[in-house]
Amino acid sequence: MKRTIFSNQLLPWLLLAPQLAITFIFFLWPAGQAVRQSFLREDAFGINSSFVGLTNFRALLSSPEYMNSLQVTAVFAVSVTIMSMGVALLLAIAVDRMLKSARVYTTLLVWPYAVAPAVAGILWWFIFNPTIGVMPYVLDVVGYDWNHISSKTDAMLLVVIASAWKQISYNFLFFVAGLQAIPASMREAAAIDGAGPVRRFFDITFPLLSPTTFFLLVVNIVYAMFDTFGVIDATTEGGPAQATNIMVYKVYFDGFIGQNIGSSAAQSVILMLLVISLTVIQFRWVEKKVEY
Amino acid sequence: MIENRPGLNAMAHLVLILGVVVVGLPLWVAFVASTHTATDFMSGTVPMWPGPHLVENYSLMLERGVSTSGTPPVARMMLNSLIMALLIACGKIAISITSAFAIVYFRFPLRGLAFWCIFVTLMLPVEVRIVPTFQVVAGLGLLNSYAGLSVPLIASATATFLFRQVFLTMPDELVEAARIDGAGPMKFFRDILLPLSRTNMAALFVILFIYGWNQYLWPLLVTTDSQYYTIVAGIKRMADAVDGLPQWHLVMATAVLAMLPPVAVVIGMQRLFVKGLVETEK
Amino acid sequence: MASITLENVGKVYPGGTRAVGDVSIDIADGELIVLVGPSGCGKSTLLRMVAGLESITEGEVRIGDRIVNRVEPADRDIAMVFQNYALYPHMSVRQNLAYGLKNRGTPRSEIKRRVDEAAEILQIGPFLDRKPRALSGGQRQRVAMGRAIVREPAAFLFDEPLSNLDAKLRVAMRLEIKQLQKRLRTTSLYVTHDQLEAMTLADRLVVLNGGRVEQIGTALEVYRRPASVFVAGFIGSPAMNLLDARALPHLPGSAHAGTIGIRPEDLTVTPDGPIEFSVTAVEELGAQRLVHGLANGEAMTITQPSDATLSDNMRLSFDRGNLHLFNRETGRRID
Secondary structure, three states: OOOOOEOOOOHHHHHHHHHHHHHHHHHHHHHHHHHHHOOEEEOOOOOOEEEOOOHHHHHHHOOHHHHHHHHHHHHHHHHHHHHHHHHHHHHHHHHHOOOOOHHHHHHHHHHHHHOOHHHHHHHHHHHOOOOOOHHHHHHHHOOOOOOOOOOHHHHHHHHHHHHHHHHHHHHHHHHHHHHHHOOHHHHHHHHHOOOOHHHHHHHHHHHHOHHHHHHHHHHHHHHHHHHOHHHHHHOOOOOOOOOOOOHHHHHHHHHHHOOOHHHHHHHHHHHHHHHHHHHHHHHHHHHHOOOO | OOOOOHHHHHHHHHHHHHHHHHHHHHHHHHHHHOOOOHHHHOOOOOOOOOOOOHHHHHHHHHHOOOHHHOOOOHHHHHHHHHHHHHHHHHHHHHHHHHHHHHHHHEOOOOHHHHHHHHHHHHHOOOOOOHHHHHHHHHHOOOOOOHHHHHHHHOOOHHHHHHHHHHHHOOOHHHHHHHHHOOOOHHHHHHHHHHHHOHHHHHHHHHHHHHHHHOOOHHHHHHOOOHHHOOHHHHHHHHHHHOOOOOOHHHHHHHHHHHHHHHHHHHHHOHHHHHHHHHHHOO | OOOEEEEEEEEEOOOOOEEEEEEEEEEOOOOEEEEEOOOOOOHHHHHHHHHOOOOOOEEEEEEOOEEOOOOOHHHOOEEEEOOOOOOOOOOOHHHHHHHHHHHOOOOHHHHHHHHHHHHHHHOOHHHOOOOHHHOOHHHHHHHHHHHHHOOOOOEEEEEOOOOOOOHHHHHHHHHHHHHHHHHHOOEEEEEEOOHHHHHHHOOEEEEEEOOEEEEEEOHHHHHHOOOEHHHHHHOOOOOOEEEEHHHOOOOOOOOOEEEEEEOHHHEEEOOOOOEEEEEEEEEEOOOEEEEEEEEOOEEEEEEEEOOOOOOOEEEEEEOHHHOEEEEOOOOEEEO
């Protein structure tokens, strides 16, 4: 809170006007429309619509396809989060031991942040391409017949790898920052108390890193749920047989390709509730920090 | 580091080198592929080293593109991406910094409500309200325009919060001294606040440029005229089109070109990039 | 140049908290007035009300003949030196000094003349093209003063300008400010919590407590005739001995008084003095020493030359004229 403030009354509104206008026109109004549409059903020609209450939601929740999408989203988000955070933590711990070479390694590890999810998808789609890709060729040697076009598991693995790959750099940077924020004296004290490197990690470093870990957990789940649209659309398009049809992709597909506005809007509303709860979690607990 | 254990150090290096290789693999494969011809992939073995067709493939893509895919030359798409990224980055910074200024340095009725309106945008990513937002933009006649590509994306709670944080940490005495020195609100904003926020703006610009350049879903929806295609959205159209006739070398050349500007920004401005990344998460 | 008048000035915050009440001060043209008091006594608030940085909710502030209650800070013809200097970090020293003049549309040649003159007076010429962060604390302090001087305002307002400096520099700058103010003869209002700084600088000082004026007077007046128990305890180092009158019934005049005060230097050691004093601790100051002890169970301090011989139990006497008596209910001085 500032002690000294300007007394103008009109000026602040002028300063806020662009932001508020855009927020209202492109955020609040469409969100309101989504809520409204979720209670309506359009006729086959999209001319008339009638109020149907919670019918759209009921239809969704009893639809095996939507249940499948929920499950796929959960599996996908958890896998991406674990894989990307695990690799990033390992790399961060390794870089934390480095003195001179830390900067070089960091540069070589952070660049994927700049790669668009869609491009990441294309790259891995190519690497795993069953006929000309590098990986199926390698996997064939160990006797695994990779085919993400027909195999549900392979398709899921592909999108998880592509999504996790892109997110490693982000997690890496935050883990490195978190590790550097731990006072050296703590680890020195533990070393004097006779704890070896592995023990020190589990007794001292990892617990002290928990605020970073928790924060990244939320960020990664949000990333996997909402920012990976490009990965899916550029590769599997939700297939095969709905195996990678995550919720944001289904909203788009049902709304634009399937032209089922009511159902798409209901899905939007459910997603909104999800983002709101994730944001609340982030602000409630991350602000307070899981700390000692 | 507490004790010197050569074994552990060697292991750390090994982990890092492996990490660098795995992280870099897609880029290498893409680059290699972009230097070969279509027939090189048909032989059954995948080339692992660059071929001789680099200049040929890249100049073909930049100047002409793949006409069967309905996409314009890559140079054109890169220009569109650049315009979109710059509009988004500059637009976000401009409207966020003025909003933060209004919220921090003024007291007016409904200030709390204005703050919440901005805050709520955090919870409404475009993917969630995709259909109605598209309808609004279509209704405003903004399809196939740079405004349609950028304006709906430039409201940002994150950037506003960042500047709010920056302003809150500036000493009160600075604005008091400026007032005694005869500076009104806009003069204070221009002469004191803007210059003092320069590095924050630069750091934010790096993050937002990448954000803007990498937009995918939105450009895919609002552009049907190929003259407005952006490279990230265009690459998918291209990959779709070449599925029948595998021209992966050209798709990979496009992918490399699509990665080049944002990756160059991250590596060239690593310090600002890290600062921006950490600050926007506060 | 102008006089400053505060008439029944008060400040009540929107929540109802009172910060300042019923303050009336007449500051003559060219006078240096110091507002002194403990933290939270309202001295900074009062200064900021004169500056226009806080609204005035009661009373009237006049600079010269003009009522300035509703005048913007920039139009009050004042300049202010802040505790943390508040220099613009991205501007060079020269730009810092010139900013206020530029905003007022002062011609460029005039700005240059005034900046150079101020730099000359304050000996900051060599730093004019540096940024504030490249300067030491003392140099920054000078630049902050320079920013006030170039404006040639009707009044200087100082808000604890020396408290960010180390002790030695503080004493040196104190003297410089005094000399500068005498030379420029600019009416000045100076806020500090340091009573020594207040005494040494002030033409007159205003002792504030709980948002109200306890006493206004020259350093000697305030020291010799403190108007209240609070002033008696706050001004002077070592502090005046303040004794409960009931504990010393044999002292003259104690019947009406709640508190009796006597300064440590006004107590002398004599073999047949009326006060019995048992020593508990001695602090060596070099030229003299402070002797702490108990008299009738009350803590008491006296000053003694450093070559005086001390014993554990001594008797003290005093001159009745040196006693300060304060009213039991109001705490005000009884004459």
